Amino acid sequence: MKHYNIPVFISHFGCPNSCVFCNQKKITGIETDVTLDELEGIIEDYLKTLPKESRKEVAFFGGTFTGISIDLQRNYLEVVKRYIDRGLIDGIRMSTRPDYISREILLMLKEYGVTTIELGVQSLDPKVLELSGRGYSPEKVYEASLMIKESGINLGIQLMPGLPGSTDEKDFISAKKVVGIGPDMVRIYPTLVINGTQMEKLYYKGSFVPMTLKEAVERVVPIYALFEKEGINIIRVGLQPSEDIREDGVIVSGPFHPSFRELVEGEIYFRFLSQKKDKEGNLHIKANEKNISKIVGNRGINKKNLGKNFKISIDNNLSLKKISVNGNLITREEILNGVIIR
Incomplete structure (x- = not known):
């Protein structure tokens, strides 16, 4: 049965972290930018066009879902749960950070029908994590991954080859460590310099040099091959070429290609x-x-x-x-x- 995501992009304006590649806005007093009515409208619009005989998940992407307040998480999840209870939606998937996972949060997510959690891991090299402003150690990734797997929720891991301080060897070692974790799926996003980020400032100062397209393909090839050989589902390679990301000036530099997976x-x-x-x-x-x-x-x-x-x-x-x-x-x-x- 074919699978479809109903994407809901939730920015986490309250995120205390300052990752160098992120341009999330900080808006005092506002946690996020999608209302409950808008969430329901997005689901209704997609249900009008998606095949009835298909597997459908509402996918909360774009921010740190488990970083928003518990009450607001429950409000979002309750909207989707009504569709799950009616048999119109099969589950919920979300992206979040490894340091925003706990057993208490996982119990709540299971209660509302969450089926997949994707962790924005980015790297498992301590120095690369430090230079990228991630604010957690590799040990936190292992801990969060284990808790998710033990909860019975599917685990996804996102990697970003080419971050500050990374090398071909470091990124491949991170991939081997991901294999050791045993996720159900992975995404591979070569690092891009996005407008309005700390990385953009580093780029213009000459402190960070992004990979060329050729370098990115060469770096991702062994990582991709390793994951496939180990039977890990590679659900995306390269940033999705959405209209927003392709607007002039959004990508300042870096190896963006609309068919990056095909190149690999x-x-x-x-x-x-x-x-x-x-x-x-x-x-x-x-x-x-x-x-x-x-x-x-x-x-x-x-x-x-x-x-x-x-x-x-x-x-x-x-x-x-x-x-x-x-x-x-x-x-x-x-x-x-x-x-x-x-």
Whole structure:
């Protein structure tokens, strides 16, 4: 059954933290900017268009949901619970910080039908967390993750490669530590410099240099391959190209691309096929039609770079987990193994 999120973007104006990449506004006396009536209106609008035979979750994104007051959390959750009780909504998911999780909060969230909590972890390197102004240690991430898993709520983890103080090695080590935590899903967001953030000031002072698009793809490739190989659901790679984020001046600098995941997938195949070409010369590839665009790369870049000896054809008898190269069957796991850092 197909899954749909009903996104509700809640800013947490009361957040006491000053993360360098965040441009949340501080508005005295106002906790957030979505009224209960607006929440109900958002749900009603989505229910008019989403297929009846589908799984639907209301997703509170954009802020630290469990950081707002308990009373307001309950008010929001009660609105959604009415739809859950009527069988119109299947659950609730939310994003929050590791240091805003407790057993008491989790008991309340379970009571209202929360099914998934995504933690904005960003990194598991102590120095990177410190330089990014996160205000918690890796130990807090492990503690919060364990509590969520023990509560029976699905756990998601969000990582931000390319934060201040990070390196290829540090970001990959963070990914390996995430594998050790065992989340149900992950999101990978290469760091962007957003207007109105502390990071923007650091960028203009020359104290922070964001990754180029090429660097970001190269850094994310082994992380992506590791998560896939370990069976962790990768639900997003790269920031969603919403209208807000694509407005002039919102992204000051950094590796934004509307099809970032496609670039990563293409690079994984390019690295593998380049090695094959060096050894065997020709590349006669057969693949399921659903894999063709990944193999040829974004806008055919792999086909162009691999040259005239690259030939590809459709063979739908092949599963999505296998391709044929020069008559030899290659598994997806073999391809992933070739790009994971040892």
